[in-house]
Amino acid sequence: MPQMSMIEAIRDAMDVKMAEDDNVVVFGEDVGYFGGVFRCTHGLQDKYGKNRVFDSPINESGIVGAAIGMAAYGLRPCVEIQFADYIYPAYDQIVSEAARLRYRSGEQFTAPITIRTPVGGGIFGGQTHSQSPESLFTHVAGVKSVIPSNPYDAKGLLIAAMEDPDPVIVFEPKRLYNGPFDGHHDRPASNWSKHPLGDVPEGHYTVEIGKASTFREGKAVTILTYGTMVYVAEAAVKETGIDAEIIDLRSLLPLDVDAIVESVKKTGRCMVLHEATQTSGFGAELAAQVQERCFYHLESPVVRVAGYDTPYPHAQEWDYFPGPARVGRELKAMMEAV
């Protein structure tokens, strides 16, 4: 099985779909000739031509809006928003248009579009290149949100997204683009090539949207997390020796509530962990779900570990970004609680 980075896996997903389906088109800022600032679309224009892979003006509303029109025609656009921080100009097109086309048209028009966008910090991007806006989209009816944590899932989820009959946003944790993360910023990123999750099958396969995966089995506490934070959780588990179960949600909407409930009922404790700011973040939804469904199985309150409710600071990035130490402290405190 070939070894791939997440970038290569993402590119491979688009390659597979473009080869299979003439209706797939890829566009966004810098994605054509140059192949994207993160190189995710590198080589696709050479292979499929300018008619199917092209640069767009710097106009996010225009990117998503045009994709909607193309989808209404019958194409399958897969567009890139260069950074999730720049998805806001397209917000109206996503939430008012793509998300509702099926509903408001009595299913006469649908928007099977895929929006790929890099999220999260850890690369010293400051406030405008580090944000995690996923909860702004999980609040919206009619659009699905997925977030992979490794190359295998990245390819499988992206192909699933491109085949999905509804609009899907694929949040790509840019901290994981080149290699897994061991949770510590002062250690260089290791390479996916030595990581089992860097094994990516050739050709077509999918990872089902709406299904979580158990990243690590454990009995003491459940950590519900996704994206980069999966590895922070892993590091914290290693460092504290606490036998936590780590659930990688992979898909935020639809959410795999069954997997969450099963794990929390087993462990009796639950931490929700994400990088996005805490207040009204996706962790609030997770905590509420657990409270509603697992209350009588809980031995301690659900704990949230998240980014602070501040813009993403540049120089203090590593204090902002939940790290293994912070997660470890909270885990220990939870275990002491009765």
Added chain:
Amino acid sequence: MSDYEPLKFYVPEPTGRPGDEPDFTKLEIPEAGSARKPAIDCRPQEIKDLATTIIRVMNRDGEAVGPWAEDIDDGVLLDGLKAMIRTRAFDERMMTLQRQGKTSFYMKCTGEEAIAIAHKAAQTKGDMNFPTYRQQGLLLSTDYPMEDMINQILSNEKDPLKGRQLPILYSARSHDYFTVSGNLGTQFIHAVGWAMASAIKGDTKIASAWIGDGSTAENDFHSALVNASVYKPPVVFNIVNNQWAISSFRGIAGGDEATFAERAHGYDIPSLRVDGNDFLAVYAVSRWAIERARRGFGPVLIEWVTYRVAPHSTSDDPSKYRPKEESTAWPLGDPILRLKNHLIARGLWSEERHAQAESEYDEEVRVATKEAESHGVMGAGSSPKDMFEAVFEELPPHLREQRQKMGV
């Protein structure tokens, strides 16, 4: 002490407010027939003058004059007149329906009928419209069932959109009518994307985008123009300048000193400004623009100069913000009357036939309304179960659970 006077900023004002005499002296109206008809493949720069004039075909005597008057089929004109009468009858009845409390809301297109109807007549089946809420003529000039439009307005059990949409925000894919959004301007860029797709697939269909003068201030108007200028897809941009955006006159959207058509120049998109109350002019210019797009010469922008005679919607009272007589003083007249006079002058129509058509369409709308009402009025008959369907193609678990809790 500063050498400068304190700065002031400028808030444009219309030429009249309630209590004033209507004043349209600012609107320069050229003679019918005076605007030239450019070659179908002209370069945008060659026709800049057509963005500041008003292309008109019918003169005061109801004669069709000038280069845009040529080669218009009598059948198109007769059908167009009938569709305009039918649309006006529909609007009147729906207004009444709202006043009777049988629906929550309605919007008329009185005075603007020629624009949607003549443009539609110039299209070919398969060309897609991305309308806003005042283009009911796109449907009413076709065989789209009138009763379905009323069912939609009533949100009843036969509503094709299952009670999910505000009245008049129709969707009719079978009739090349994209689903209407309540968020202004969003459809403009959808049309560009659709037209790009048509070109990507090597098809020959064109898209027509629709927007009001007020809504040209929205981002998506500019997104659409920049995309169209870059990729040159087959799209016709229609700006319906009816002078008012609710209570704000066109100047608030930036259309007081420069015309809306002129905006296209910065994008190297050819643009034309047209008398929107002149059915022949609308048809001729639409045909030119559509043909140009279909021949692969790229986008065209058209500003249709017209006047919103009716209130903005059933929730609006225009006497609060504009001169009372302004709509009757509108110097470009009424599109129905003008086409009627033209056809009578040519012996193709008569007062009797006109009166007869009016009563026939009144009756048609009355019957269709009655039939629609039998399936419920204002939401009666629609099922709460429908609320959960079509959010996604498949009902996801969380929605299934919510629906079960509701007991439907």
